[in-house]
Amino acid sequence: MAAVALMAAAALLAGCSSGDGEDTGDNPLDGEKAEAGTVVVGSNNFAESTLLADLYGEALKAKGLKVTYKHNIGSRETTYGLMKNGSVTVLPEYNGSLLAYLDADAEQTSAEGVNAAVKAKLDKSLTLLESSPAEDKDSVTVNAATAKKYRLTSDSTIADLKDVAPELVIGGSPEFQTRQQGLKGLESEYGLKFKSFKALDAGGPLTQAALTRNTVQIADIFTTDPTIVKEKFVVLKDPDNFFGFANVTPLVHKDGLSQEGVDALNAVSAKLDTETLLALDAQVQLDKKDPLDVAKNWLKSAGLA
């Protein structure tokens, strides 16, 4: 119960802080301002964000900039405030998720449209740099056995599930059940009615375990989850962008980064695609390598450091 209560408190706090978007007055979360000339690269509290922050930071260092890291800060509710007041200069973001945070009702029809909408909604001190093709978003993913049974391949799309959905148990986080970008939308837009729904976590260890053990045959898994490689899950294609956009994109505090730094980060984005990111994530999360080493090695092999 203590754990649940703690989660409740955390979520309530997060819920509160997301409301006061413009309040920068006497926020106790205000850290000290970054030292002049030093780029502070921050990351959210999950493995991929740390890896991406290391990629950005090392790319900036390679151009001779002074960089310090602030890893594992927390969720977007926290980091967005720290970006606004300049405590953090660079943060890896996901364009569609950021837009949903800034404006929950925004339509997401194209990657360019999403970035334009984000820029319009962002605080004046912040901007988005160029998006990478790498996407980490929700997906409808089947396990190896199910893929084999129903002949689903990596070329199959969500719509191909129409005939087999009633035989499959789907798993996802509890909010997946009530979201438009979830069960509701899958039913209304694709006519998919699944046998039943199991409430798990948001693409975390429970969902991975349930899909691996065939407790569910199909689940919402993030597209750069290394378990996809390890367990030979099949991610179904999403040609209609049902799950929106989640391109890895650097969010930047304008005053803190020189043009040289901007160019360096754009160069990283240009070379980073979903497969590359998935491979790098696998090195960190499956092979337990130090994300900083993984970042340095990739930058070297890509000719960016």
Add this chain to the structure above:
Amino acid sequence: MNVLDFAGAFFGDGAHWHGYDGIPQRLLEHVQYSLLALGLAALIGLPVGLVTGHTGRGGNALALVATAARALPSFGLLVLIVIMMGFGLLPVMIPLVILAVPPILVTTYEAVRSVDPAPVDAARGMGMREGRILLQVELPVALPLILSGLRSAAIQIVSTATIAAYVSLGGLGRYIVDGLYQRDYEKVVGGATLVAVLALVTLALFWAAGRLAVSPGVRRR
């Protein structure tokens, strides 16, 4: 909106009163999980506590095991067990039973130990066998304390059984977990209220059980 408004909105919504996600169904599931866990914990804790308390041996070992078990985080244990064993009711029962055994075990042991030795010696002197001494002399005197151990175990189970929802089972935790993820705080408050009420009902039941089962001569006046 304050917490009372949330609770009012939750309980006022007719949709929350029927179906597989309705309050009666979730309440029933919660009571089932709790009773099963309490039963299993009592099955382990009571005999061991009675025997060790009667013989007076193993007290230190018990205290050690009980303290260690209390230090285990139920929630972390649950996720670990599910990932290792898969989904189902058993992985939920393990952390709940581990949570509930220490209070039952330790209070039962202490309850039997603290029985006045005079009547026990008298019973032994009259030729009663050890088993009868335990059940007919020590147990009735120790009963109020034993019940208090069961009571605190039951209340801990009722409040902790909410974690079953985190691994896709039902129970009142379903409202709390779903509500948090769906940012539907009416559900969270409603679920938490129901858990609190159930804990109070558990308290009342144990009070009633104490009135019925404890001999008037032993009951504190």
